[in-house]
Amino acid sequence: MFIHHANPACGQPLSKTNPARRNRFLFLPEGSAAMTRKIECLDWPDRLDVWTPYSMAVKASGGTTVYFAGVTAAPPYHHHPHRSEEFDTLPDDLPTQTRMALENIKKSLATVGGTFKDIVFFQFFSTTMEGAPEAGAIRKEYFGDHRTASTTLQVVRLATDPRCLVEVNAIAVVD
Structure with missing residues (x-):
């Protein structure tokens, strides 16, 4: 092992x-x-009875922790320093780039035997909120009702390329 x-x-x-x-x-x-993996959403006892796509806190024990950083819609393996032409095929809309970034996460999760249900922490950075409701619906396709500790942030620009609209960080705990 x-x-x-x-x-x-x-x-x-x-x-x-x-x-x-x-x-x-x-x-x-x-x-x-090996410890058995256990993931729990921690909610306050007096929380409002409303559904949210995130949890205020997530407790994970057992398993192996896997970190995903800087995942965009761009091809994961590209030159450093960046070459502009490698990003020429990026779509110019948030929903499509969201799906592409989540597909890159999905492929990385598969390499460690994980799924989106194993993600305990998720950060979503975007340079625009135009298309955010559609991007949220796409995220739900991947996560379903699984809740992570997460946040969404609008930023001025991402370092990879000015045409990148989305960047994701995630932490998963897999068996």
Whole structure:
């Protein structure tokens, strides 16, 4: 059994010559006890009886924590420093970019055996609120009634490219 270990070379090919790439995995002995994952939405006892797409707090125990940062509608693997032409095909509307960013999260979740039900924290950054209701409906398609600790923020610009309208950070806890 192995746990993906965070390091600056994460996502790069393993290399026998580059120690930063070679030590990407922390191996656990076979038969190691693993805690059962448990995710709870923590609500105040006196909360109003209204549905919200988020929770004020989420408690997670057991499992493995996975962090997703800087997920946009752009191709996840692009040059750094950024090359403008790699973003020429980005759509110019919030709902479509929201779906593309969530598809990128979905693909990353699948690599660790997770789903949107495993996400406990979600940050949504957008340069525009035009199309926000449609983007919210798209988010509901992916999350369903699953509630995370989350926030939505409007920002002036995202660092990737001026045509990027959406950037997402998320934390998931998977078995």
